[in-house]
Amino acid sequence: MSSYRVSKLLNILGIESSCDETAASVVQDGNVLSNVVASQLIHQKYGGVVPELAARAHQVTIIPVVTAALEQAGIEKHTLHAIGFTQGPGLLGPLLVGSCFAKSLAFSLGIPLIGVHHIQAHVLGNFIEDPKPSFPFLCLTVSGGHTQILLVKDYFCMDVLGETQDDAVGEAFDKIAKLMGLGYPGGSLIDKYAKGGDPQSFSFPATNMPNFDFSFSGIKTAFSLFIQKKTPQFIEENRADICASIQALLVHMLLNKLVKAAQKTGIHAIALAGGVAVNSHLRHRLKALAEQYGWTLSMPSIDYCTDNAAMVAITAHYKYHIGKFANLSTRCSPRMVM
Ligand code: KG4
Numbered sequence: 554m555s556s557y558r559v560s561k562l563l564n565i566l567g568i569e570s571s572c573d574e575t576a577a578s579v580v581q582d583g584n585v586l587s588n589v590v591a592s593q594l595i596h597q598k599y600g601g602v603v604p605e606l607a608a609r610a611h612q613v614t615i616i617p618v619v620t621a622a623l624e625q626a627g628i629e630k631h632t633l634h635a636i637g638f639t640q641g642p643g644l645l646g647p648l649l650v651g652s653c654f655a656k657s658l659a660f661s662l663g664i665p666l667i668g669v670h671h672i673q674a675h676v677l678g679n680f681i682e683d684p685k686p687s688f689p690f691l692c693l694t695v696s697g698g699h700t701q702i703l704l705v706k707d708y709f710c711m712d713v714l715g716e717t718q719d720d721a722v723g724e725a726f727d728k729i730a731k732l733m734g735l736g737y738p739g740g741s742l743i744d745k746y747a748k749g750g751d752p753q754s755f756s757f758p759a760t761n762m763p764n765f766d767f768s769f770s771g772i773k774t775a776f777s778l779f780i781q782k783k784t785p786q787f788i789e790e791n792r793a794d795i796c797a798s799i800q801a802l803l804v805h806m807l808l809n810k811l812v813k814a815a816q817k818t819g820i821h822a823i824a825l826a827g828g829v830a831v832n833s834h835l836r837h838r839l840k841a842l843a844e845q846y847g848w849t850l851s852m853p854s855i856d857y858c859t860d861n862a863a864m865v866a867i868t869a870h871y872k873y874h875i876g877k878f879a880n881l882s883t884r885c886s887p888r889m890v891m
Pocket residue numbers: 572695696697698699722723724726727738739740741742744827828829830831832833858859860
């Protein structure tokens with residue numbers, strides 16, 4: 554008799570492979586026992602993620618990463634109750650590697666499979682640590698592919714109040730970093746070089762969209778025109794000030810809409826999610842706004858903001874409780890909607 558049948562503790566393996574991180578995590582009764590992430594360095598020399606190379610790298614790392622997650626958790630495969638995997642949105646090749654692996658393992662162990670929406674998982678990453686947000690809350694969800702203000706009514710009931718009409722804010726960070734020749738991934742480099750810079754040094758035109766929507770393509774074009782007129786020496790000497798100025802503007806554009814959404818809805822429970830949630834200026838400004846407006850704020854730790862499988866496993870944990878399982882013919886979906 555396999556021990557999971559006698560165990561009262563619910564063990565879930567989560568697998569994330571939507572982009573350039575191969576990740577696996579074990580969550581037991583909603584507590585994270587392991588969180589293993591293998592980042593693919595190969596994309597650095599191309600200045601962005603190359604989908605085909607990402608899929609190949611997932612194939613190489615997925616078994617070692619899952620093995621490490623089980624070992625670190627001290628969990629045997631046969632004690633797992635279910636496997637959650639990122640079904641979409643994301644890059645097709647990378648999603649296929651994770652989903653095929655998850656299906657095969659679930660099939661061989663005779664346990665259920667749970668498909669997870671990547672952005673829902675980012676949002677539910679707020680439920681990994683205490684204090685957990687209480688419903689309803691607003692979540693500023695900011696990643697390389699998404700920029701949204703969500704009204705989160707329940708674990709799986711999220712309304713989009715506003716979103717970007719073109720580039721995601723993470724994409725804007727990355728493209729601006731590339732224009733400055735900083736390298737990839739650009740968001741964290743802008744954050745790093747902005748430290749000590751004066752955010753008032755340079756001004757760029759912010760795009761004001763109606764309601765709670767965003768637009769970041771205009772600012773990227775304006776930045777491109779600005780940088781074309783500067784010499785490499787000027788960029789080098791003013792790097793901190795340029796980074797601080799553009800970062801402050803992007804963060805201001807995000808938080809300006811969040812404040813409006815909080816005022817309009819009257820909701821004072823606020824959460825942050827996605828890779829851009831790592832940004833130190835964003836976290837600092839959001840904390841200051843929370844104090845100013847009396848918001849209850851939830852911000853996952855850094856490891857649970859960027860792509861990780863703990864957020865996938867915790868989402869699968871909640872889906873398990875409501876019996877939302879996938880079958881073996883479930884397809885991954887690069888443009889999956891919430
Ligand atoms: O959620 P995520 O890891 O992957 C996607 O689902 O897209 O987000 C990746 C994005 C990238 O655009 C990356 O540059 C950005 O998050 N990012 C940051 C920082 N760390 C990661 N952006 C600004 N500041 C950071 N410190």
